[in-house]
Amino acid sequence: MPTIEERLQTIEQEHAQLKKTIELQTIAIRALVNKSTLERLNERYDKFFEALIAHDELTNQQLAELREQHITNIETILAQILARLPENPSQS
Numbered sequence: 216m217p218t219i220e221e222r223l224q225t226i227e228q229e230h231a232q233l234k235k236t237i238e239l240q241t242i243a244i245r246a247l248v249n250k251s252t253l254e255r256l257n258e259r260y261d262k263f264f265e266a267l268i269a270h271d272e273l274t275n276q277q278l279a280e281l282r283e284q285h286i287t288n289i290e291t292i293l294a295q296i297l298a299r300l301p302e303n304p305s306q307s
Contacts, residue, residue, distance in 0.1 A: 217225070
């Protein structure tokens with residue numbers, strides 16, 4: 216039969232092993248929580264960037280349309296100015 220000191224030493228060793236096991240499990244749980252949190256954040260950021268990309272595409276399309284309208288307006292104005300100029304400038 217083990218002595219009280221031996222039993223106490225065995226219990227202390229088991230306690231130390233349990234503490235290490237609990238610490239490792241706590242670290243593992245934190246890692247899983249952090250991974251889950253990161254995955255949720257990534258999903259949110261993906262949605263956010265998709266919205267930004269869609270907005271960017273819409274803005275680019277609108278800018279292209281405005282640019283085309285301005286070019287057309289400038290061409291119309293230039294055509295009107297040219298129509299008012301005499302054909303031979305030395306005759307004026």
